[in-house]
Amino acid sequence: xxxxxxxxxxxxxxxxxxxxxxxxxxxxxxxxxxxxxxxxxxxxxxxxxxxxxxxxxxxxxxxxxxxxxxxxxxxxxxxxxxxxxxxxxxxxxxxxxxxxxxxxxxxxxxxxxxxxxxxxxxxxxxxxxxxxxxxxxxxxxxxxxxxxxxxxxxxxxxxxxxxxxxxxxxxxxxxxxxxxxxxxxxxxxxxxxxxxxxxxxxxxxxxxxxxxxxxxxxxxxxxxxxxxxxxxxxxxxxxxxxxxxxxxxxxxxxxxxxxxxxxxxxxxxxxxxxxxxxxxxxxxxxx
DNA sequence: AAGAGGCCCTGATAGC
DNA sequence: TGCTATCAGGGCCTCT
Numbered sequence: 001x002x003x004x005x006x007x008x009x010x011x012x013x014x015x016x017x018x019x020x021x022x023x024x025x026x027x028x029x030x031x032x033x034x035x036x037x038x039x040x041x042x043x044x045x046x047x048x049x050x051x052x053x054x055x056x057x058x059x060x061x062x063x064x065x066x067x068x069x070x071x072x073x074x075x076x077x078x079x080x081x082x083x084x085x086x087x088x089x090x091x092x093x094x095x096x097x098x099x100x101x102x103x104x105x106x107x108x109x110x111x112x113x114x115x116x117x118x119x120x121x122x123x124x125x126x127x128x129x130x131x132x133x134x135x136x137x138x139x140x141x142x143x144x145x146x147x148x149x150x151x152x153x154x155x156x157x158x159x160x161x162x163x164x165x166x167x168x169x170x171x172x173x174x175x176x177x178x179x180x181x182x183x184x185x186x187x188x189x190x191x192x193x194x195x196x197x198x199x200x201x202x203x204x205x206x207x208x209x210x211x212x213x214x215x216x217x218x219x220x221x222x223x224x225x226x227x228x229x230x231x232x233x234x235x236x237x238x239x240x241x242x243x244x245x246x247x248x249x250x251x252x253x254x255x256x257x258x259x260x261x262x263x264x265x266x267x268x269x270x271x272x273x274x275x276x277x278x279x280x281x282x283x284x285x286x287x
Numbered sequence: 288a289a290g291a292g293g294c295c296c297t298g299a300t301a302g303c
Numbered sequence: 304t305g306c307t308a309t310c311a312g313g314g315c316c317t318c319t
Contacts (some may be wrong), residue, residue: 003312034295034314058313076313077297106297124296126313168290177314184312233312253312276292278310 002074004058004148004182005225009244010080011055014062014118017082021113022049030108034075034128037109044131045070045111056142057181068131069138075126079103081119146179149218154180159211163203170206170214171199172275183218186231186253189280191217193252198286199272199279224249252280260285 002010023045031037049065062070072080081102102119109120109129120129132138147153162179173179174188183191192199195213197206206214225231230244233254251261256271260282267284 006312073313075296076311122296123298124311124313126296166289172290175313186312231312275290277313 002058002078002230003184003187004055005187005222005246006230006244007055007058007060007074007182008226009230010074011053011060013082014060014080015053017116018050018113018118019052020049021115022047023111024114025112027110027112028108029110030106030125033108033122033125034073035130037129038131041129041131044068057145057148057177058184059142061138064131067135068133071130071132071138071141072120073127073129075122075124075128077124078120078122078127081121082116083119084116085114145177145181148181149183149215149222154215154218156208156211156215159214163206163211166203168203169200169274170197170203170210171277171279173203174214174218175275175277180218182222185277186250187218187221187225189253190221190249190251193281193286194221196285199274199281252282254280256280 026042026046028037028042031041045064050070051063051065054061054063058073060072060074062072064070072078074080083102103121106123106125107119107121108125109118111118111120120127132141147158163173166173168176171188171192174183174191175185189199191214194217195210197210197213201210225244225246228244228246228249231246231250232243233247252269255269258269260267260269262282262285265282265285267282267286269280270283272279272281
């Protein structure tokens, strides 16, 4: 579900709400996430304090006060909810980009703080939580990841060198976390539309201007999405919380058979499958 | 070694 | 109404 911008929104919310608070109790309802949650999980965290919350790519990184780290990956359907204690109504804290009403099913992990509880919900269980013992192992965990689009390393030389002789199409490269970290299916489509690049273009065939645009618009679109609170795709009934609004800015994602939104283009948005993921592009301005 | 494809899992929706 | 098929914001593993 969440790409870099959505994870960034969750990160900010956690940073505001659970920073420097001790963990009172942990209750695990289901250990069978993408990676099985070890039995010692509760013991390792109970009584500890979360010093700060960071994000890399689509991962949340919680700094624990014993030099360890708790990383959280939301997979396709993971959401985090913070519920305030001692509030009579059943409304949860709505500081997230998603459904502010606490779902009833698939609440797998509860982490209790003094004044609130953290709930990890994930219907498909493609996400996971993992404790990493120290800084070195944390570094190892992210070793094989490419730079984020915001990074200085994500520059013209890097892309030119990386794309050299590569047959793989650009759409698949944007989704390849070894090349660039944090972009997922929605934003890869939106970025390529802005660049006016056909998603099936082989990386080696990209022009200098294409590479410049990929760098420029990756940053621009992700930043705009963060500013808008991320993208909330599903319409939740009676949702009054702070949902993201970037979905209103989708130019191609989910717009198949609709008109291209570029002025005077006259093209139609097409849908096709690339690398077993849906791809959307304008048949006219992304030739 | 690069690249394609299958698979993990549940839920929502479309089509009959 | 109720069945079946398809698709979904991710990423890892295996095969060629």
